[in-house]
Amino acid sequence: MKIITCEQVSAGHPDKICDQIADAIVTDCLQHDRDSRVAIECLFKNRNLIIAGELTSTHEPNYRMLVAEVLDRINNGGSENKDAGMDYKLDFTVDGLDITILVDHQSSDIALGVNSGGAGDQGMMYGYATIETPELLPIPFVLATEFLKLLKAYPSRMLKADAKAQVSYDYDTGRITTFLCSVQHIRDVEVEDFRPIIEKLMVRTATAYGLNTDFEKLVNPTGRFVLGSSFADCGVTGRKLACDTYGGIGHIGGGAMSGKDPTKVDRSGAYAARKIARDIVSAGYADKAEVQIAYAIGVAEPVSVYVETFGTEHQDKEFISQYVRENYDLTPRGVTESLRLLDVDYNAVSAYGHFGKQGLPWEK
Template identity: 35%
Template sequence: MDTFLFTSESVNEGHPDKICDQVSDAILDACLEQDPESKIAFETCTKTNMVMVFGEITTKAKVDYEKIVRDTCRGIGFTADVGLDADNCKVLVNIEQQIPDIAQGVHGHLTKKPEEIGVGDQGHMFGYATDETPEFMPLTHVLATKLGAKLTVVRKNKTSYGLISTQHYETVTNEKIAADLKEHVIKHVIPAKYLDDKTIFHLNRSGRFVLGGPHGDAGLTDRRIIIDTYGGWGAHCGGAFSGKDPTKVDRSGAYIVRQTAKSVVASGLLAAVSCKYPMQSVCWNHCRPGMISINLDLKRGKFRYQKTAAYGHFGRDDPDFTREIVKPLKPKA
């Protein structure tokens, strides 16, 4: 076969799992902003009008966890009439310090050189890149992600009333939803060369999607790992990202091998490549946990990680996404 069908999915920032990712990363940002050496392994879960945050945090920062939860939910758009009221929902907090067995391996920055610092967990991480899009990301993943992001724009600026993602108010007809999605979302995202008179649109095929968000489904941090990475292309990491500081190589290791893979493809050495962490030989010192934080500048706070928690961790044109900076490479003579 010369062609085959491959699809990727995306969910929006109001999806219950993505609410949790954003809350966890918002708390990470708040801690790192005050104390760049904060150690975070943090989870969030949500159900109807309830958000719970829990995990291990060792930090000198003074953080109002409940306020961060409410501010994050409010910023997404959850108010009293959509099943999660940012101002009045129940917020539960259960936080302990990082256990000593882990701390002894990662707190070495106080006495050791960066290249000697240990990691907060074990695992395997993959980075992927392809030359099929300007973002060096798989086309299906790029289009799915951009459709989701455009849906959020439509919802927030009220270009099309009644749309909350593909969720809708009860009074809106399926015909109206389909027309709005084509006019205000699809037409602005999908290149014309991919649409013709044979294109089949599957829009709200269930026929009804009134109850959504935490009211319609429970949410938990890091359950959307394929959406966060490469949409099903290449290999995926053993662990997820949100709510983890840079000593957790589930996150930082995945970031450094994305930069490596992208640099290889951008330099014209391969059309597509998957790299695995840890990498050996000459790359290893560059990719030690302490060095990753330095090389990618991963310890800054203030809304740095929260914006990674919806619409993908890779392929984004944003100066904070340091793993997207291409390092020039050339073959050995």
């Protein structure tokens, strides 16, 4: 058996709260000043939120307002639940947080290379695509992600915002073997009170993709999950890279995407790599593709571009490599312009993955 497991976390997970705040700041700055240089990270423990990093912009963000907007989206479980009175809540509001701001200007040494069109840092980024799903993403990762989206929208007052999902899938038989969910809940209920809800959503997710429903169903296997979010964990920006990308299938680059403007190739390079991999698969050149791009700080052109098709190619490998060389400007400026990265609302990607969502320029 070839069983591979992928995971996803909810928007209410403390690491994802940090990602969402960081990307809200990026989006806000770029909307007011397209030349903003942003590298923001958050750390969240109990009721203490630290926002730190570098920011050079003509715009001064209203940090507390942006945090409030992020928490409001999570607390409401999405705008579709506002009128339903759903109590899908975090254990805090912005009024109860102690927010510390530790933000300086971007280093002038880095700016020298970036302003001339060079990469804002060294590093390698990966993009991946597969024919397994309409989203061109690994099927166990898509299942875990779509399940959590259903859970977010489900009108139950028993469940809170912090949740994780994990799906194990047997690639030899094409069957789900195990579906796992751990979800925070209110104090005066037990797991058996909401287990039918979770199992129903697991089955609904599997059915939507034409898969088996006789898999093992694990719901809060450790028992009660009352204490959650920043009170049970410490949230940090960029700590859920597998959840942001491909669920652990396919390589992951060395840096986080959230909290960074597009001059940081951790973000723009990862989007470019996904776009190339997606285009290769969409064109029918291969059933599976992984693209690595590497940059040197202050240098515009990548130092390397590598394409792997895992023996699934329908065109000669040299043809595919030549296709990549001839059709993509992989300088940070070229990627930013071709994918219109200064116009993206990064709030759309700061939870439930950066890939596979309609309307994103690297997904077209």
